[in-house]
Amino acid sequence: MKSRFSRWASVASVVLISTTFLGANSTMTPTSEQGNSAWTSLVDAYFDTVYLPFNPTEGTSAGLHQYDGKLENYSRASLEKEAAALRTYEEKVEAFPAAKLDPSDEGDREFLLGTIRSQLLTLETIRTWQKDPDIYSSGISNSAFTIIERNYAPADVRLAALIAREKQMPAALEAAHENLANPPKIFTDIALEQLPGIISFFQNDIPAAFTSVKDRKLQDEFNVSNAAVIEALNHYQQWLKTDMLPKSNGDFRIGAATFSAKLRDDEMVNIPLDRLLTIAYADLHKNQEQFRQIAHEVDPSKTPMQVLGELQADHPAPDQLLGKFQNTFNNLIQFIRERQIVSIPSEVQPTLEDTPAFMRATTFASMDSPGAYETGSHKAYFNVTVPGADETPQERAESMAAFNIGTIVSTSVHEAYPGHYVQFLFMPQIHSRVRKMLYSDSNVEGGAHYCEQMMLDEGYGQPGWGAKDAREAKLIRLGQLSDALLRDARFIVGIKMHTQGMTIDQAVDFFQKEGYQTRATGLVETKRGAGDPTYLYYTLGKLMILKLRADVQQKEGASFSLEKFHNEFLLQGVPLPVVRRAMLGNSSPVL
Numbered sequence: 001m002k003s004r005f006s007r008w009a010s011v012a013s014v015v016l017i018s019t020t021f022l023g024a025n026s027t028m029t030p031t032s033e034q035g036n037s038a039w040t041s042l043v044d045a046y047f048d049t050v051y052l053p054f055n056p057t058e059g060t061s062a063g064l065h066q067y068d069g070k071l072e073n074y075s076r077a078s079l080e081k082e083a084a085a086l087r088t089y090e091e092k093v094e095a096f097p098a099a100k101l102d103p104s105d106e107g108d109r110e111f112l113l114g115t116i117r118s119q120l121l122t123l124e125t126i127r128t129w130q131k132d133p134d135i136y137s138s139g140i141s142n143s144a145f146t147i148i149e150r151n152y153a154p155a156d157v158r159l160a161a162l163i164a165r166e167k168q169m170p171a172a173l174e175a176a177h178e179n180l181a182n183p184p185k186i187f188t189d190i191a192l193e194q195l196p197g198i199i200s201f202f203q204n205d206i207p208a209a210f211t212s213v214k215d216r217k218l219q220d221e222f223n224v225s226n227a228a229v230i231e232a233l234n235h236y237q238q239w240l241k242t243d244m245l246p247k248s249n250g251d252f253r254i255g256a257a258t259f260s261a262k263l264r265d266d267e268m269v270n271i272p273l274d275r276l277l278t279i280a281y282a283d284l285h286k287n288q289e290q291f292r293q294i295a296h297e298v299d300p301s302k303t304p305m306q307v308l309g310e311l312q313a314d315h316p317a318p319d320q321l322l323g324k325f326q327n328t329f330n331n332l333i334q335f336i337r338e339r340q341i342v343s344i345p346s347e348v349q350p351t352l353e354d355t356p357a358f359m360r361a362t363t364f365a366s367m368d369s370p371g372a373y374e375t376g377s378h379k380a381y382f383n384v385t386v387p388g389a390d391e392t393p394q395e396r397a398e399s400m401a402a403f404n405i406g407t408i409v410s411t412s413v414h415e416a417y418p419g420h421y422v423q424f425l426f427m428p429q430i431h432s433r434v435r436k437m438l439y440s441d442s443n444v445e446g447g448a449h450y451c452e453q454m455m456l457d458e459g460y461g462q463p464g465w466g467a468k469d470a471r472e473a474k475l476i477r478l479g480q481l482s483d484a485l486l487r488d489a490r491f492i493v494g495i496k497m498h499t500q501g502m503t504i505d506q507a508v509d510f511f512q513k514e515g516y517q518t519r520a521t522g523l524v525e526t527k528r529g530a531g532d533p534t535y536l537y538y539t540l541g542k543l544m545i546l547k548l549r550a551d552v553q554q555k556e557g558a559s560f561s562l563e564k565f566h567n568e569f570l571l572q573g574v575p576l577p578v579v580r581r582a583m584l585g586n587s588s589p590v591l
Helices: 037-054 056-062 076-095 103-126 134-148 155-166 169-179 185-209 216-247 256-267 273-298 304-313 318-338 393-403 405-415 420-425 433-437 441-457 470-499 504-513 519-531 537-559 562-570 576-584
Strands: 351-354 365-368 381-384
Touching: 037 056, 037 076, 037 103, 037 433, 056 134, 056 433, 076 103, 076 169, 103 256, 103 433, 103 576, 134 155, 134 169, 134 185, 134 216, 155 216, 169 216, 185 216, 185 519, 256 273, 256 441, 256 470, 256 537, 273 304, 273 470, 273 537, 304 470, 318 351, 318 381, 318 393, 318 405, 365 405, 365 420, 393 405, 405 420, 405 441, 405 470, 420 441, 441 470, 441 537, 441 576, 470 504, 470 519, 470 537, 504 519, 537 562, 537 576, 562 576
Parallel strands: 351 381
Antiparallel strands: 365 381
16 A cells, blocks of 8 residues: 555555455454564554554555544644654664565565655655645545445444544645645646545535435534535635645656655666666557557558547447446456466456446546455445446547447456456465555556456457457457557656656657557546656566566476466565565566
């Protein structure tokens, strides 16, 4: 997990489907389950006295509901207190003798130390709390969302917790007034773009989630707390427009030294930035050439972008969309088992449903899974944003372009089989508290992105396996390559914007011309890159996993098993350098 100041951090919650859970009871504090007692005590002390108290929303997401009534304290005094606590534990973890740990705990030590240093880098060097207005408004809405997204407890219990959180939200927005100083204009613009939806979320979606609560006193108390939050958000929005926007002249760029430090702390990657760019361009050009070749095979009379347009128009009707995903799940599972791609620890499939109203503006498909220590809600939901009846024909057509035949396959693979859902199904077999609570983007997102390519390389998407004929098979591969080119563009844009002076307009153009994306997508992706500098982790992770697999295969020779490789990889859950050491027995280069 990432701190509240990492705006674009994905939530790597985990699925626990079986009736026997390895996590702690949701009303208790979990303890680490492996390693020597001194290390276990140090890990538990860090989570129980630093990480969770300063990030209570992460506690709710993990299923530790003793944190539900608490909210992150955004005051300058609290930030300074958090940094001091992190410094203390940085020293303690660094001083703990690695020689006394078994290899798994030694990996946990490196992972935890990097996470602490990354949080300090964000607080003290990047200083998101001083530059980004959106972390405050989106932060409090996410804190409310974690309480209403799952029915982990009776509605009245969750409403009481929400009220306790809401009472602290106006103070969080007041802290923004004190903390923000010369933010980059793009960050203020993003916050202002987000705020109408956030205000609507509190006005409409949150009350709708608790209509079943009959306790009049509780409802009255909620009406008061919710109205206060809405008033504070409206005031915040007006303040940003009239006062902060004219003063938003800061630079969003973090610079080469900080970029490298962040990549080192988050992913344990020390590759020089110029070499990373060489790697990224090589992958971009390889994928571009493959895209051109296949597009020419589909229709030699059309340009690659014209063929891509045809692909985007090839989608099911909106009322058939969920059924199409369900059929894809069934086909993927059968393929995975027949070709022995990876073990699937549960027969239970995620429940397909239309995306809840309060999430529709920000996602077209997502996996919503219970946290590592959640005992009150066992279902995992695969949310798909089906176009609504109130949308115009043009709006429906634009929405459904995201659900073309290639995207349906790549999304199903990435989010479910054998991507995130299967990743999550392996979590009960991981006994380390560090690996249950923290995650590596290059492992989690890189792993799911790797699966998109791997499954097609292994034969999925061919006639009989997801495609009805050879032409459809080519379109499925083009869909996968389109997603790969998007991630390649992120890789390059992130580095060049933050370390080489690439402008916003140049970045948008790059996504469009080199990444084969629409201009609208390029703008969204560029905005993300301004606040998420190292969003190269999708492609970087995929490439590191491909090299790891090749190296393991070379070492094992004829005895190599793809299923065994994937099973062992999914039990790691740590940055790729640690995974390499565990699976190869050495610290050889990741790329």
